[in-house]
Amino acid sequence: MVSIEDKKISPSKKIIDDVKIQIIYIPLKSKLGYVYKPTVKVGDYVCIDDTLGINVTTDFALKSSVSGTIVGIEKKYISNGHLVDCLVIENDFKEKYRNKLGKKKDITKYSKECFLYMLQNSGITGMGGGDYPTFIKYSTNNKINYLIVNGIESEIYSSSDNALMYNYAEEILECIDAITEIMDIDKAYIAINENNSVIIKKFLKHINTYPNIKIYPIIDAYPSGWERYLVNEITNLNYENNPSEVGVIVNNVSTIYSIYELLKYNRPSTEKIVTIAGAGVRKPANYKVKIGTNFSELMLKTDGYSKINNPVLVAGGAMMGKSIPTDELIITRDLNTILVLEETNQKSEKCIKCGKCSEVCPVGLMPVMIIDSNDRTKKLRIDKCIGCGLCSYVCPSKIEVREILESMKEK
Ligand code: SF4
Ligand code: SF4
Structure with a gap:
């Protein structure tokens, strides 16, 4: 673990959620390589809860994030730097659903089978950057003893999860409680950086109602949000490939919030909070946007770019992000941060074998x-x-x- 200097040059906890995006791009291939076979064609009208495609290996559904008309298929960049085919939807801003939305009072009242079915049809994937279909994590035959909710945000600039936790701590707790009840999980931990006292207080204010959920402060160093580290630190367990092998499931806080919306309102995963920051951005902020938003359109509709020399666009944080050649970058579930930075052009030298x-x-x-x-x-x-x-x-x-x-x- 390393302490990163100048940490948290990030925007505030405020979330800007009123930017209207006309054209939405839904990638037919995910960052992890899951390919979706379209179940719609150009000219079709789609509602928010409609399935746009299916991954034939897992039966995992690709959902729309808006209602509107499919107007084409175009190639755009996604967070891993790959150009992929995207379904293009012209948003009619009517927010139509095929099935009626309702509000469930007690979200613990789902059977495990129903929960898994809903997850599989929701389009929810790991929103902390993993992008792994969430229903696969929960479809394990192993007894799950611990749910770890990852609220660590150790990348410089990134603050989208902080903004989410600041604004939705109660909802996150309600959802964790429901998941532990539905999946018969003994204990849940919310991992938060030990110096993040504002967020810890937010959770502590409501946590007494939930005796099986604990806050677990984690050292403020990089990369303390790494799944394998969290599992070992909190449960003392090690695993080979997947935490469920040792009875653990790890979800990012934003994935939990998506599950909350699914259980509470039967709403699929349609929105994403993303940090837009860096010297090349006029007004760094956290935006809640429709999944499938094109970053170039978001910049046109907001304060846009600052003038800097040699701007470089980075999808993801400064440490783990990927540079993207144009701003035709689609905001997908896994993308938490987009940076516009000044290229330093520092030349690398020969390896001195320092180790x-x-x-x-x-x-x-x-x-x-x-x-x-x-x-x-x-x-x-x-x-x-x-x-x-x-x-x-x-x-x-x-x-x-x-x-x-x-x-x-x-x-
Ligand atoms: S990027 Fe890979 S090789 Fe480099 S420090 Fe991280 S895990 Fe190790
Ligand atoms: S050994 Fe030292 S100089 Fe060589 S790549 Fe590693 S850190 Fe860089």
């Missing part, structure tokens, strides 16, 4: 050896790299170690 990259790697990799080795993937466990970017951050030779590893991983 700093290996010292800081939370996974225990030796990046310098990976870059040098011929047997890269198998022997040196490159697949275990979580892309945290600490190796690049500490490198005195300014080598983009993480980027090199990521392109090797992709190959």
